[in-house]
């Protein structure tokens with residue numbers, strides 16, 4: 503049976519507007535620290551939930567063997583066009599995050615820039631287990647999350663503990679399902695998938711009057 507976990511709002515968003523053209527500083531720092539010194543064309547990196555391809559563009563431009571997928575057809579169409587316009591190449595697919603078809607022990611790194619947190623807990627657990635499966639030994643995970651202190655938490659329809667739909671305020675308004683994290687819960691889930699060497703960095707900032715408590719977690723498959 504086909505698994506479909508992505509919120510329907512994403513297809514509408516990607517059809518109607520642009521979404522993120524430039525990579526985040528945290529992704530650049532992670533890639534630079536871990537992979538800039540390597541033989542880049544032999545380093546396989548997956549952009550998990552790539553949206554319209556901001557990080558796919560960056561990875562390809564930096565010479566990595568770049569893979570990317572998103573559950574929204576419009577997002578992937580726009581990412582393909584974006585790379586084509588710049589003469590860049592990547593392996594792009596439409597896929598659901600809970601049903602990825604990559605082979606075992608394949609990637610040197612998987613980058614989740616704000617995709618996985620837009621899902622229900624059971625699917626989030628499945629996604630981290632699947633990422634563990636497709637990473638090579640010594641392969642690295644980069645993933646991000648927003649905590650329960652972020653503006654908008656507690657608004658909209660509560661679907662399960664700390665997971666909301668139709669959030670009514672803040673940076674996560676209008677994007678379907680959102681899981682707001684407790685730092686320890688997050689680390690336990692990633693550990694439960696098998697990851698080791700878990701490191702968490704936190705930045706707290708305000709934007710448009712919203713309070714944003716944002717985390718980056720990196721981990722390794724040993």
Ligand SMILES: C[S@@+](CC[C@H](N)C(=O)[O-])C[C@H]1O[C@@H](n2cnc3c(N)ncnc32)[C@H](O)[C@@H]1O
Pocket residue numbers: 507508509512513521522550551552553554555556557571572573574577597598599600614615616617618620621
């Ligand atoms: C906040 S956007 C981030 C996009 C991109 N990573 C970036 O940094 O610009 C979240 C993306 O995850 C995708 N997404 C969310 N849940 C998904 C799922 N279950 N399967 C596949 N894609 C999903 C959405 O379509 C959307 O493009």
